[in-house]
Amino acid sequence: MDASFFSCKQILIIDDCAPVRTSIKAMAQQIGFQSIHLARDAAEAIGKCQQIPFDFILSDFNLGEGKDGYQLFETLKAQQLLAPLSCFIMISAENQRQTVHGMIELQPDDYLLKPFTYQQLELRISRAIKSRIALRKIYISLFEQDYHTAITECDNAVAAKPEFANAALRIKGELLLKLKHYADAELFYQQLLQRQKNLAWARLGHAVACFYQQRWDDTELQLADLTQFDETKVEALDWLSRLYVKYRRFEIAHDTLYEAALLSPKNITRLKTLANLASIVGDKPASARINAKIVATARHSVNDIAENYLNQARSLVDAAYCGNVLERAVTINNAAKIVDHLAKRFDASKLKAEITILRSRFLAAKGELADAKQLIGEIPLSYQQNITIDSCMDAAKAYFELGDLYASQVYIDKLQHILDRDDFLTETQRIMLEMEQKRHEALKAKLKIINAEATDAYQQNDFNTAFDRFAETFDYMPTNPTIAINLMQTMLKGARVNEQSQRYVRAAVKLLARSELDEELTVRFKRYLGQLKEMHPEVIPRRRPKEREVL
Known part of the structure; x- marks a missing residue:
């Protein structure tokens, strides 16, 4: 593309190193950009994005204090600060597998390794914008969440723009799965693979379509093979782990998801699922460690929420029961420190019920049962009307630990109704609920006999x-x-x-x-x-x- 095209485009360059910003700015000028904006960190970049609809954003992965490039991209997407035709290119001096897999999963328009020349930069920028322009009607429909129109535009792009057909086909397959048209998705991927047998992403889509139709034997073979390719490795491991959960093979499901988390360690939902699997297999201390990692990983990201800290404290209470009296006291004190810190970072008045229930669990774990009962009595059972899944589970555990099976059952019944999503995290939460219900039934039967x-x-x-x-x-x-x-x-x-x-x-x-x-x-x-x-x-x-x- 010639320089006149870029002369009227807005570009933002983000790097914490001033000489690097200057160098990339000079390259952008050579390419033809005239409206060039610079930012030294993510906070400054977000502020500029709130004021200017940038056509191109070039961000270094490591941005010093605060958000990194990955978290910046997450934030811009979450706050809808990227226009449908905006191109986001990640720049990094690192080619470590963790960084690369994370970028594949996040799907920026491109990923560029330092050092690079202005010709290389121009090639990546031109390639990204050509694809955006060719598929603009698809991207606009996706931005507006008009998925049926997006599918129609995918078909139109395949017919009219063969150079970008694979990109349009990939989006179409993902949309068919998103809309739960699993039989249509399976047929779509089958026909595509008859023409192009080695499309790893199409094979993954076909495996997912088979998974949702409960043809799990075929799915396992496909997914195991797809773990060999960088493009599909992390997602294939995710789905393979979920498949093992369907087989009730929780240990191997945990180990498989753990491998995915090592490859792409910034995905918070995956880490939450892994923490649940660790709890399911009985490794409560491991679950607590993963929840601590979630807190650290989510810092500065859009996922930095109070629930992460609550879950870390909750998992420490669960782990405390695995140790002796002295170890339990130390673990509970650590959990209490997390809650104290939480109250300083977030609006504690909005978390009163969750914190009170946690403090009740602290007392119960230390054997101060009368105090624990008195404290939890401050929270009416009507509290469960508006409650997160994790908070609901914690309340059920708290009352169970106090021997109040009626109140515990109230929250278990509530969980039955709010676990309504069809994703891997929710599936592990359903299994944890099932385990809690079994604990109830076993205790009720035992108490009846006694x-x-x-x-x-x-x-x-x-x-x-x-x-x-x-x-x-x-x-x-x-x-x-x-x-x-x-x-x-x-x-x-x-x-x-x-x-x-x-x-x-x-x-x-x-x-x-x-x-x-x-x-x-x-x-x-x-x-x-x-x-x-x-x-x-x-x-x-x-x-x-x-x-x-x-x-």
Whole structure:
């Protein structure tokens, strides 16, 4: 393209090194650009993009402090600051596989390695704008999210502009999948592959179409082969991992997605899915480490949200239960520091319910169950009307850890209705929900048996056995007032008094003293408490100020 074409175009050059900006500006002038704008970092670039609709943006990958080039491109796309015909070219001195795969996934118009000449730059710029102009009707329809029109324009471009046919065909196939026309997509890719057998992206599209039609055996073979090509490697690994999840082969699904994450480590959705898979296979500490990586990776990006920090703290609570008492305390303290930091970075008033539930989980993990129950009681169950999937899952776990199966089930039921997306992340969330539901059912079945044994023993005046069974139930439901009352009553009836039984009754008294009880339980508690003071004063816990009125 001649210099007159570029003379009326707006170009933005972004690099944190002033001599490099000057050098690229000189190249742009040689190409024919006259309206040349410079930015030293992403923040300045975004400000300029908000004022000027640039035709070309050249951005270095490493931009010093703040957003890098990858995150800048994400932000410009998310804020719709790139016009349909704008060309974004990434520049970098790095050719590491992680950077290259990340660029393939993000799909800028081109990727240019330093050092380069102005002729090389002109070639890349010309190639990018020629494609944009040739397929402009497609890009405009995509920008307006008019996907059916975009498909029609793809067909028109294939017929009228054979030089750009493959680009138009690729977009059409992706749109057929996006619109869930899976049978049409399969036929489309089959016909395309009959003419061009070695199109890796078309083979990937065909595999995805087969996946959605549940022809998984064929899909696995295709995807495994496509992991050999740089162009399709990361996406093929993603889909292969999702396929293994369909087979319930969670370990290999985790390992496969982990490989994809190593190749392209900036994709936050993939990292979230990987964290879920680590949790599913039982590696809670690994899930916590991945959530920490999400926080670090999302910093400065459009994905830097409070939910990342909440999830990091939540995963640390899950991991805390895998360690001993000392390790648990250290892990919980680390989680608490994350929440404290979160409240400084984001509007804590909008996160009150999520933070309160997390702090309740901190207390429960440290064994301070009465305090945990009192704290979580500040959050009404109506809170679940507007809630994210991760927050809903956390609330279900929090109530389960406190033994409140009814409240936990409320959030599980809510999850059933909000897990409505058809993507890999949501699929892992459904599996985690399924695991939570199984925990519920197993506990309910176990408690039913234990309670029956406790009741039978009590009726037969075998108070030692009855106390042991009620204590076992209390281990699972440590905030249940009815079980706490049963423990007090059984000791008064004649169950053995030793160090272990005293510990259970102290916990029961402490719980009841700090719980809101109905009239019947209040009467029984006061009566049993008075009797215990006379018969076994040693089991009465030391009073706290807030408990004196009751005790």
